[in-house]
Amino acid sequence: MESEAVRKARAARQASYALANADTTVKNKALSYIADDLLAHAGDIMDANAADVAAAREKGMSDAMIDRLTLTQDRIQGMAEGVRQVIALPDPVGQTLSSWDRPNGLHIDKVTVPLGVIAIIFESRPNVTVDAAVLCLKSGNATVLRGGSEAIRSNVALAGVIRHAIARAGLPSDAVTIMENTDRALVSELLTLRQYINLAIPRGGAGLIRMVVDTAKVPVIETGSGVCHVYVDKDADLDMAVRIIENAKVSRPSTCNAMETLLVHKDVVRPLMEKLVPVLKARHVEMRADTAAREAGGDDTIGAASEEDWRTEYNALIMSIRTVASIDEALDHIRHYSTHHSESIITENTETAERFLQEVDSAAVYVNASTRFTDGFEFGFGAEIGISTQKLHARGPMGLEALVSYKYLIHGQGQIRL
16 A cells, blocks of 8 residues: 555655746746735644644643743734735746857757745744745646644644645645644655655754655755854944844744854953843843853853854844854854854954955855845845755745746757757
8 A cells, every 4th residue: 555655745746746847927826825814724734733732732832842842823924924925026937047059050958947845844834834845846846745743733734724825726725735644654654755856955953854864765855953153243233232132032932043152252251141141031031051151140140161163053032142252163063063043143343254254154244134034035035935044046034036946948940960
């Protein structure tokens, strides 16, 4: 008997043929129905999500993971808004990237085309179901979704709404399929189906990403973990720094773009910590710092940072703090411990800022802004399918343009190669 992985992957492959040639108007109609139906069925979606959240609490899931799992009316409204943003974006399929004529008379066009079938393997966050489905749909790709067991009810409910909306628009509902069996063995099987799957994208913790990379026989885009840094330079506006640090750590600590490590120049560590510690304590942030920062903070609740802290993605209200003697030491720390996701410098020195921008090798590098902006919605991409920390094909928040390839269309008049 065929497994669910094979059945769903084959169905997606069949649907991909029709979707790849679908008119922009039809695809946008399907997206419009999805946005409308998310709001119309918000109650049913939240009921399914409440059951997932209750089960997660019974299992002792952390508050940060519960936050990732939870859907609210506002979050569903945000999903629908993200879908509408995607409708407004240009269709990435069928764009002529370049054209030229050869001396032998051949005319060549380089034109964008869908990738085919994309498998999305993700954890906890049911909004990925919507983000992945709509971006794949607009870019002409079918998708096979496989979320974590902790969000299975939410994901199935969302996928049901999406599939119904796609069918209403006259496209095959199997353009979006979801794996309902949470057996992990099926994930491994899915990742080997090269005859059906063109690309796999994992979204989740380091363990999930490593499993997908190590198991897959299909191409993979890594959406890496985020050990993100903020460096407060000696020429920083410290009040600005406190606002940015608070936002980068506290606004949503469970996300991959949240700050995990704060680097502080030794010349400003005392005045910064005097301003920062009361703010972070009021927000219930656990601080782990080196000796200089602990002494500057003057608070017994600040713990000692270990070597492991510098490389840890907490996904919680925990942060590490290290004092550095120079921009060079800050850059060295980031080179050693960064996961190449997002880093920020707080400084009024334009020369130092420019050096940071040029020398930090991460997907998103900021000056005087929070790392929390590394997000497809904030970058104007509508939804995002993930944040790539690799350099091949796509990097940073991945929107529509990251989900197409290209082919060459050649017109001749009987030419043969001699």
